[in-house]
Amino acid sequence: MISWYQRPAGDSALKLIGYMLYTSQNLEDEFKERFGVSGDGSKKSELQLEKLNAEDSGVYFCVAQRHGSSLSEQVVQTPAETLKRSGETAKISCSHSIQSYDQILWYKQSDQHPMQLLGYMFGDAAFPERGLNVKMEGSANKDKSCTLTVEGSSLSDQVVQTPSFIQASPGGAAKMTCSHSIQSYNQILWYKRSEHGELTLLGYMYLDNSNPEPGVNVLMEGSADEGRNCSLTLRELSVSSSALYFCAANVNNYEPAYFGKGTKLTVLETGREPVLPTVKLLPPSEKQCRSRKEQENKNKRDIRKKTLVCVASGFYPDHVSVSWFINGLRVREGVQTDGAARRVGESYNITSRLTVLAKHWFSPQTVFNCTVDFFDGNKNTICFDSITSQTADEGMGREKYLTITQNAKLSYMVLIVKSCLYGAFVGLLVWKLQVCLVISDVNHQN
Template sequence: MTLNLAIKHNNMFVVFCIALNIILVSGSSLSDQVHQTPADINKKPEETAEITCSHSIESYNRILWYKQLKNKELQFLGYMLSTADNPEPGLGVKVKGSANKDQNCTLIIEGLSLNSSAVYFCACDTGSEAYFGKGTKLTVLETGINITAPTVKVLRPSCNEYRNQKDNTTKKTIVCVASGFYPDHVTVQWKDNKGPKTSGVATDSAALRGDNGFYTITSRLRVPGTEWFKPGSNFTCTVSFYNGTHTEDFAKSIRGEDGNAMTRGKYLKRTQIAKLSYGVLIVKSCIYGVFVVFLVWKLQSSSRKQR
């Protein structure tokens, strides 16, 4: 999808009120020809970060750079026109390289601070149309908090999950929780025996930060009961975490339930029934014992009277 941009040659600051997800959902093949690297960067305060952008689009020779603010708006950082750099003054950034086809254009962010943490985008532009890269997430690490990988848990569905009364089908929700990680460079994916799962997946839009500075993110996979109770069914949640040098995968799996097998719920139910039956049997035995004692006592009393 193309975005119409009204950009003047000497503009100092441009804010686009366009949500990030709208920018990235592009069905155009030209957007696939814009390449931005790396996808993730972790840096310490006062260090320098570099992000590279290139494209393979004929006749395009301008690359724009943006910083996504916390309110999801985009701040214009500058542009490269062919080999001429035009960074916005006062933002602590430089632009170098070339915006021509198959050349590299680099955004340099100097003197990093905590406020530099954001997602940065490049866009290949002709003056009327622009095609965006996939973005680079930059985190400036806070002092006293170490990079920490997530702990991943997968929770089984509730036994009392919703049952559709119309077609008598059960929906089961499997929950994946990744917690205790820093920074929040994570993605969550699901798969089953057949491969990746996208249908029925709901993942938090952003990781939630706790008072201790570490993050938690939750993802939910909703599957039909026919899949959950299918013998041999297996569901895996994979959390990918960027640790500053490379991306690590942390996966946890959970097996579905065999509808004909002895599940925990069925076991508990049968155990309770057995306990109840055993208790009733004990009570009946006690009553029978009392009756026998009474009968013996009665016979003995009758015998004494006859004597």
């Protein structure tokens, strides 16, 4: 049997599209109109997509299974059930005995929701999804144990701010909303963060009462109560209105405030149109990790690291987010992205770096992908670049060692031969000189 899954762009949930059980086709209802699967589940299967649209962007997976028997029997997960109070920590362990398998993926399955990827272990390296309050430890190799720790969630997760990006024209208006599910909290504060990081209070909602700051041209509506929506409308926009805006749920001056994830507003300059980014993924430097000290200490080879650099340039406005993927799985560990895009002339640039263990970079046929999600005011466009890892470590392998030693032996033999020839030549010259001297003495005596 071959099953097909879809993971939409910017999401960690996997959706089952359908599967081929031998030659029997089975599609999920939501995919029947434009998707199709064909082939033979015991040999080869194909996925077809028709009338593509932006919502089809994402990563697609196929999974081969043996009907009636599965290697899943060699995967052990404990405990089967766990009961915890809100805010407590839970641990789950997983191990396997499948030859050559070196990854363990962790998923969350909620009622009436698709599976959500929490992260994965690749060998001894952990790659948890950001913002999910999970930690992964151990190893994904055969007969090793991997542990997932689920920690108590932050109350900031209960503050929802939308949309993430807004693009508007000068003189227009922009509206964003905020809601929370924090018990007893009844205030929502609105802030504007400047490009220098300073927060300016625009006003706040207390229950159903709006309290904007004097001189600020904004409109606040709705309610700050739990489960209600509060909106902020910015009026008579100008280029200086471009900034990052935050909402925060609060209850009084003594309790902490919990912030939403922010809304980035860009007011377009007169006459400007959106421009897509150009994405270039640069491989690690060949000289990285080549210090003599590390090469002399064999134990340190396991901790050497390689850094890939992704550069997105030439785009406008600066509504972008950068993501990294290894073999189709999103990576958050080891990622360092510029805090904000940098203005260069009439456009913006942004740089992101991914640092991985050297052994992962040299793992054969590993695909590294840098994806830039660009919002032009109406839709999101995915731009990306990929490279495939090298297939051999730059360290001193057996073949390289043998080559070097053979070359050294050959050079040494050539040097010995040259030395012998040189010695013979010098000896010949000395012998001739002695003969000449003897002949000269004989002639002189005669």
